[in-house]
Amino acid sequence: MFSEQITELDSILNDHFSKIMIVDENLTRKLVSFQANKNRTHYRWYKYKEAFSADLVEYLFNKYSLKKGTILDPFAGAGTALFASSSLGYHSEGIELLPVGQKIIKANILVRGSNREQIILRLEQWLNQKPWNADGENKHFEILRITEGAYPQETNKKIERYLYELEDENPEIKEILLFALLCVLESISYTRKDGQYLRWDYRAGRTNGKKLFDKGRILSFDEAISKKLFEIKDDIFFGSDRKTDIFSFMQDNIQAGKIELLQGSCLNILPKLESGTYSGIITSPPYCNRYDYTRTYALELALLGVTEKQLSELRQAMLSCTVENKAKELINFNAEWQSVTDICDNQILLQKILSYLDDKKNKKELNNNGIARMVRGYFYEMACVIHECYRILEKDGIMFMVNDNVRYAGVAISVDTILSKIAENIGFKIENILILPQGKGNSSQQMGKHGREVLRKCVYVWKKG
Incomplete structure (x- = not known):
């Protein structure tokens, strides 16, 4: 049930950004990694x-x-x-x-x-x-x-x-x-x-x-x-x-x-x-x-x-970004982040994914119990970072972010569209989600259990209006 709902919500969010999600043939794995620096x-x-x-x-x-x-x-x-x-x-x-x-x-x-x-x-x-x-x-x-x-x-x-x-x-x-x-x-x-x-x-x-x-x-x-x-x-x-x-x-x-x-x-x-x-x-955050x-x-x-x-x-x-990370009290960092955590609380796809991972944890079906906590912490903390980036940018300033989608417990997590939707709710105009022509697979553990599903590797382009 959870996975079907996640797939449907993911499709809705993809449709929301479909016009600005572009496969950029100029982007290569070499360009978005250290590889191109080796001869510099x-x-x-x-x-x-x-x-x-x-x-x-x-x-x-x-x-x-x-x-x-x-x-x-x-x-x-x-x-x-x-x-x-x-x-x-x-x-x-x-x-x-x-x-x-x-x-x-x-x-x-x-x-x-x-x-x-x-x-x-x-x-x-x-x-x-x-x-x-x-x-x-x-x-x-x-x-x-x-x-x-x-x-x-x-x-x-x-x-x-x-x-x-x-x-x-x-x-x-x-x-x-x-x-x-x-x-x-x-x-x-x-x-x-x-x-x-x-x-x-x-x-x-x-x-x-x-x-x-x-x-x-x-x-x-x-x-x-x-x-x-x-x-x-x-x-x-x-x-x-x-x-x-x-x-x-x-x-x-x-x-x-x-x-x-x-x-x-x-x-x-x-x-x-x-x-x-x-x-x-x-x-490029972790x-x-x-x-x-x-x-x-x-x-x-x-x-x-x-x-x-x-x-x-x-x-x-x-x-x-690791299973050993403990939950951070984000409001202790900055009381103004309450509005940001509220945005995450109301992000339907994110909440469905978190509920799914919690359910898998309770059923002892995660290969590490820290995964659910890590994914929750990752998105909430990244939302606070995005909020601050929006605040410190000049008008018409642009934010570029390199990031990968991931997969846990058989479900692909669209980091690109979830973070872009959070950024949009904060105030950014989503100019583009540039997608690498060749996607990436998933971990050997995930592939053995769920087969190879190509995950998007992207560069997000957000503009402060």
């Missing part, structure tokens, strides 16, 4: 899989003639939107909660600053001297339960030597050297990032009778860090004149915009921002897909000194 100077340094590409920023800004001003990304991640916007002449601000994203953004701001020559010179000296190979003291780093034994013994020693040696550098060089180390951690470890968790290579000895996983070649510390330092040095030296840089075709007279990082949760920071001050917003960034980025977080307690606090502070 600067953007290629850190493999942040959850990022969209700099190409996408340029494509959308041109397609919708976004007026000059200040751009905000409330889920800044590795800062792609900030740096791409800046290169196009916009000032940009990004909100980021996770320390790994903050470090990536800070380092990238520094290498675009006025001390590029000094940075290049010092990186060359490190490449020539390789101080981590000299005898000396070590600096130990945090080990979490989920990162214990992540590196070969020799690699672990070299990481500690590297950390000790960079302590003597000036703050800018220290920041960039630490960033370079973050860039190579996965490649020198026994782990691979795999959505909801870290996968462990059998050589780590943590298989516990499970199917053996072989990640392939594990780079030595010397090879990985030398390649990365050279790549960073090379990219800084050649800058945007290089063919691989997305903006190499642009006119030299474009003045890069200022970039500012706001550290913390967007649920805390957005309400403090001034109304009507941003010309555009472009973001998807409602159970991916836990505190686990997938555990190596980086541990290296940055995040403790077990802090890791747990970060997990709870994130937008609800």
